[in-house]
Amino acid sequence: MRSRAVKGTYDVLPESTPAWRRLRSTTETVLGRAGVREIVPPIFEYSEIFDKSVGPSADLVVQKEMYRFEDRGGRSLTLRPEFTAGVLRAYVEHGMHTRPTPVKLWSFGPAFRAENVQRGRFRQFHQINCELLGAPGPLVDAEAIALLHDLLQALGLPDLVVALGSVGDPEDREAYNAYLREALEPREHELSDTSRERLRLNPMRVLDSKDEGDQRLVADLDTPLDRLGDAARAHLDGVAAFLDAWGIAYELAPSLVRGLDYYRRTAFEIHAQGIGAQSALAGGGRYDGLVESLGGPPTPGIGWALGVERVLDALQEAGAAPAADAGPAVFLVPMDAVAVGEAAALARRLRTDVHVEHAYTERKPGKGLRDADRAGARYAALRGAREREAGVWTLKHLASGDQREIPEAAMSAAVLEVPA
RNA sequence: GUGGGUGUAGCUCAGGGGUUAGAGCACCGGAUUGUGGUUCCGGGGGCCGUGGGUUCAAAUCCCAUCACCCACCCCA
Numbered sequence: 001m002r003s004r005a006v007k008g009t010y011d012v013l014p015e016s017t018p019a020w021r022r023l024r025s026t027t028e029t030v031l032g033r034a035g036v037r038e039i040v041p042p043i044f045e046y047s048e049i050f051d052k053s054v055g056p057s058a059d060l061v062v063q064k065e066m067y068r069f070e071d072r073g074g075r076s077l078t079l080r081p082e083f084t085a086g087v088l089r090a091y092v093e094h095g096m097h098t099r100p101t102p103v104k105l106w107s108f109g110p111a112f113r114a115e116n117v118q119r120g121r122f123r124q125f126h127q128i129n130c131e132l133l134g135a136p137g138p139l140v141d142a143e144a145i146a147l148l149h150d151l152l153q154a155l156g157l158p159d160l161v162v163a164l165g166s167v168g169d170p171e172d173r174e175a176y177n178a179y180l181r182e183a184l185e186p187r188e189h190e191l192s193d194t195s196r197e198r199l200r201l202n203p204m205r206v207l208d209s210k211d212e213g214d215q216r217l218v219a220d221l222d223t224p225l226d227r228l229g230d231a232a233r234a235h236l237d238g239v240a241a242f243l244d245a246w247g248i249a250y251e252l253a254p255s256l257v258r259g260l261d262y263y264r265r266t267a268f269e270i271h272a273q274g275i276g277a278q279s280a281l282a283g284g285g286r287y288d289g290l291v292e293s294l295g296g297p298p299t300p301g302i303g304w305a306l307g308v309e310r311v312l313d314a315l316q317e318a319g320a321a322p323a324a325d326a327g328p329a330v331f332l333v334p335m336d337a338v339a340v341g342e343a344a345a346l347a348r349r350l351r352t353d354v355h356v357e358h359a360y361t362e363r364k365p366g367k368g369l370r371d372a373d374r375a376g377a378r379y380a381a382l383r384g385a386r387e388r389e390a391g392v393w394t395l396k397h398l399a400s401g402d403q404r405e406i407p408e409a410a411m412s413a414a415v416l417e418v419p420a
Numbered sequence: 421g422u423g424g425g426u427g428u429a430g431c432u433c434a435g436g437g438g439u440u441a442g443a444g445c446a447c448c449g450g451a452u453u454g455u456g457g458u459u460c461c462g463g464g465g466g467c468c469g470u471g472g473g474u475u476c477a478a479a480u481c482c483c484a485u486c487a488c489c490c491a492c493c494c495c496a
């Protein structure tokens with residue numbers, strides 16, 4: 001068997017890296033202008049960090065979807081399945097709560113989940129993550145959503161609609177879960193197997209079921225939004241008011257439920273068309289209390305994560321993929337054995353200013369020009385016995401076919417000219 | 421884990437019992453021994469996913485197995 005990449009992993013080939021670079025640089029610009037600063041936490045953490053944050057009923061835990069291993073000292077380590085826990089651990093560890101509020105942090109990098117693969121779902125995948133810490137009010141929620149929206153828009157995804165919901169405060173959830181249990185337990189036998197399991201662990205997630213029977217049972221029930229407490233309701237209304245004021249399109253999602261247990265109040269997602277079943281480009285929410293459970297002071301927070309592969313897929317579908325990398329300003333063509341060395345030496349000197357490539361073996365002019373063409377070069381520069389005698393290179397502008405002889409010392413300037 | 425689909429050249433895919441397995445694209449060379457893109461000619465490349473079976477004969481039919489893709493579940 002030929003060696004191959006591990007299931008659920010893949011190689012980003014040179015043709016694709018421009019899209020990755022643009023995604024990253026756009027993120028730097030959009031988030032940077034809002035004062036969000038980059039933080040680079042490690043890719044793995046002590047397992048307790050994720051155990052404390054992710055919560056016992058999350059699928060990550062229930063389905064054993066985390067990559068976990070022991071180091072030589074017998075400590076359990078886990079490859080991050082998401083960013084929030086690690087970022088908040090760093091926030092606590094470095095006393096960042098003493099910094100001006102809110103503390104705004106973003107990250108970019110891989111995350112790992114031992115799931116079954118399909119379009120838009122990988123075992124090593126990448127996220128852009130953003131956390132806004134220390135501010136309790138709806139304004140930062142709205143800012144978080146706006147940043148996500150503006151980032152995706154800047155990348156070239158128009159007409160985005162945010163799905164906005166609320167999972168309420170802990171007491172609201174408790175009350176709502178009690179309501180759900182009361183309503184559903186008498187009819188438990190009518191539920192699907194997974195929903196029956198969820199009814200025990202985290203009843204709200206029954207609302208998520210795609211099983212038609214489940215959906216019929218759930219259809220007549222109150223949604224979490226119907227039973228929000230006054231404080232959570234006011235919070236949600238506040239977020240919505242800011243989004244209205246800023247012209248950001250959203251739809252209220254009455255039963256938007258998060259897969260991780262730590263969410264409070266605001267929850268949101270952005271979906272795309274045409275990229276398969278895994279259509280969530282990004283999702284996030286508020287997690288007041290999570291910092292505290294990681295050993296820090298009581299600290300409100302809200303954040304989101306964006307799936308890089310899904311966004312790139314959506315950009316491809318939208319025809320908004322970036323242009324390929326530019327070719328060299330000049331491609332040097334040695335036409336005899338001596339010129340091979342001359343081309344390499346000149347290339348080295350010119351590279352202090354420009355992108356220069358050259359053929360590595362003696363080339364006839366026809367082949368050399370073809371090489372230059374394929375490299376996407378602006379100019380080709382030929383060197384043979386004739387040029388050597390005169391101390392020049394024959395410089396040809398490939399698009400127009402114009403050519404002239406340039407003294408070697410003047411090559412750098414000549415090659416930087418862009419004829420009209 | 422379950423269901424469906426697909427495995428033939430680097431890539432996209434034909435060929436569905438009968439001799440040395442094909443096309444397009446890509447790559448290399450020639451037409452053109454100092455002038456590219458187009459064109460023409462030629463070339464290198466294949467355990468036909470793997471193992472077993474049926475048959476005079478298997479890329480082709482049967483069984484098993486593995487891998488990949490899509491979907492369920494769930495999420496980014």
